[in-house]
Amino acid sequence: MEANTICAISTAPGVGGIAVIRVSGPDALTITDKIFKPLNKGVTLNEAANKTVWYGDVYSEEGVLDTVLVSVFRNPHSFTGEDTTEISCHGSLYIQQQILRLLLKNGCVMAQPGEFTQRAFLNGKLDLSQAEAVADLIASTSSASHRLALQQMKGGISDELQTLRERLLDFVSLIELELDFSTEDVEFADREKLNELVQTIRNRISKLCDSFALGNAIKNGVPVAIIGQTNVGKSTLLNCILNEEKAIVSDVRGTTRDVIEDVFVYGGIQFRLIDTAGLRETADVVEKLGIERSYKTMDEASVVLLVCDSTDSVPNTESFIRASMERVKGKNVVLVFNKSDIIDAGKRAELMSIEVEEDVKKVFISAKLKDNVNELLDCMLSFCQTDKLAEDSVIISNMRHYESLQKAQIAIGRVEEGLNLGLPSDLLTRDIHDCIDALGEITGQISSQDVLNNIFSKFCIGK
Ligand SMILES: Nc1nc2c(ncn2[C@@H]2O[C@H](COP(=O)(O)OP(=O)(O)OP(=O)(O)O)[C@@H](O)[C@H]2O)c(=O)[nH]1
Numbered sequence: 001m002e003a004n005t006i007c008a009i010s011t012a013p014g015v016g017g018i019a020v021i022r023v024s025g026p027d028a029l030t031i032t033d034k035i036f037k038p039l040n041k042g043v044t045l046n047e048a049a050n051k052t053v054w055y056g057d058v059y060s061e062e063g064v065l066d067t068v069l070v071s072v073f074r075n076p077h078s079f080t081g082e083d084t085t086e087i088s089c090h091g092s093l094y095i096q097q098q099i100l101r102l103l104l105k106n107g108c109v110m111a112q113p114g115e116f117t118q119r120a121f122l123n124g125k126l127d128l129s130q131a132e133a134v135a136d137l138i139a140s141t142s143s144a145s146h147r148l149a150l151q152q153m154k155g156g157i158s159d160e161l162q163t164l165r166e167r168l169l170d171f172v173s174l175i176e177l178e179l180d181f182s183t184e185d186v187e188f189a190d191r192e193k194l195n196e197l198v199q200t201i202r203n204r205i206s207k208l209c210d211s212f213a214l215g216n217a218i219k220n221g222v223p224v225a226i227i228g229q230t231n232v233g234k235s236t237l238l239n240c241i242l243n244e245e246k247a248i249v250s251d252v253r254g255t256t257r258d259v260i261e262d263v264f265v266y267g268g269i270q271f272r273l274i275d276t277a278g279l280r281e282t283a284d285v286v287e288k289l290g291i292e293r294s295y296k297t298m299d300e301a302s303v304v305l306l307v308c309d310s311t312d313s314v315p316n317t318e319s320f321i322r323a324s325m326e327r328v329k330g331k332n333v334v335l336v337f338n339k340s341d342i343i344d345a346g347k348r349a350e351l352m353s354i355e356v357e358e359d360v361k362k363v364f365i366s367a368k369l370k371d372n373v374n375e376l377l378d379c380m381l382s383f384c385q386t387d388k389l390a391e392d393s394v395i396i397s398n399m400r401h402y403e404s405l406q407k408a409q410i411a412i413g414r415v416e417e418g419l420n421l422g423l424p425s426d427l428l429t430r431d432i433h434d435c436i437d438a439l440g441e442i443t444g445q446i447s448s449q450d451v452l453n454n455i456f457s458k459f460c461i462g463k
């Protein structure tokens with residue numbers, strides 16, 4: 001346990017109704033006692049019971065600074081596992097700064113970013129993936145990203161990986177025992193049972209790895225590219241979905257020259273909607289650069305809205321669709337026929353009959369009149385496998401976990417191969433250890449100081 005006592009403002013920077021200053025460490029109660037006097041005269045926080053709240057005044061050199069509430073959490077019953085006080089003061093910036101100054105003057109040191117959570121990890125209150133989930137929870141912007149973070153914080157992935165890892169550890173110790181008896185031909189570890197475990201782990205890891213695409217999209221927003229020829233109404237569609245005049249709309253072809261992006265939440269999922277420059281042949285250097293960006297956006301997006309102007313000639317529309325479909329193979333694509341307000345039923349039928357691959361949906365909308373846009377949004381939502389979220393399955397959303405799982409997958413593949421080939425025990429154990437280590441990296445049983453610093457430095461101060 002760290003010897004010093006840290007403090008920081010834990011609420012968002014700025015003025016609020018109240019602010020919370022957190023103090024954690026062996027001297028948290030003593031130091032807070034030096035600046036705070038409870039209304040019940042004669043009581044000190046040092047003698048206060050665990051999980052109690054005290055009403056009283058904070059004193060500076062000049063007298064009373066503010067009337068506050070102080071919560072007392074005693075080691076190990078606090079977030080950090082150390083003695084902790086939380087001072088809820090009035091939200092003035094001046095008061096917050098003064099209380100911080102008084103705490104520092106009386107022996108506290110400023111907390112580093114994420115240091116409260118890092119201490120919680122070091123004191124065994126959270127494992128590493130749970131600690132990371134705290135950061136995700138704070139950053140969550142949609143109900144889905146909130147759910148993922150909460151599930152991870154409550155130990156969703158840790159429990160399961162820990163169990164699998166322990167079972168592997170059991171096997172490896174049996175195999176290592178065999179090595180001690182190398183002159184005799186003994187087998188303590190049942191190879192068939194080991195093979196079963198290897199299969200279980202391989203299947204589980206591959207499911208978790210597969211879930212990363214969804215998890216990552218939920219955490220960072222699903223990128224949706226709005227692609228089409230000039231003047232088809234791409235920017236109008238962006239504005240209509242965002243419900244603001246984000247992009248310039250005009251009847252001049254080539255109005256949008258750059259990518260314009262914003263996020264919005266629909267059905268609990270955050271989408272990143274990206275408007276692009278209209279695709280056409282052009283001699284204009286700047287427009288050309290814009291069009292290059294359109295293609296790049298299209299390549300990087302996971303959902304592509306191919307927008308067509310319903311009033312355009314069918315052959316032109318058809319050839320645009322053909323050319324684009326080549327490029328977006330494997331992505332989720334919606335064919336959006338815009339300006340449906342100014343076409344007749346005959347034209348609609350003609351456009352409907354354009355042949356495309358089965359899984360490509362066609363939606364008629366009027367971005368200008370905001371007509372049928374919900375059908376388009378439902379279509380986008382359908383790509384997000386929200387049913388997987390409804391099930392209680394664990395979804396990976398952290399890049400570091402994904403990389404460790406991939407390492408574990410390679411190692412367990414080698415174990416499987418080794419078992420099939422009847423490799424000698426010492427070679428087998430090396431691969432099993434690789435897998436055990438990779439799984440341990442996720443929960444923090446195996447971690448270097450560099451990894452820890454990197455993770456916790458991404459937190460804000462006070463967390
Ligand atoms: N009638 C009708 N007009 C529309 C609709 N959507 C867009 N428009 C009009 O089409 C013209 C082009 O709209 P934009 O949104 O600028 O088109 P764009 O695809 O972004 O065009 P570029 O940026 O030049 O590629 C504007 O005059 C819009 O008012 C629609 O649903 N119905």
Ligand SMILES: [Mg+2]
Binds near residue numbers: 234235236247255
């Ligand atoms: Mg535009």
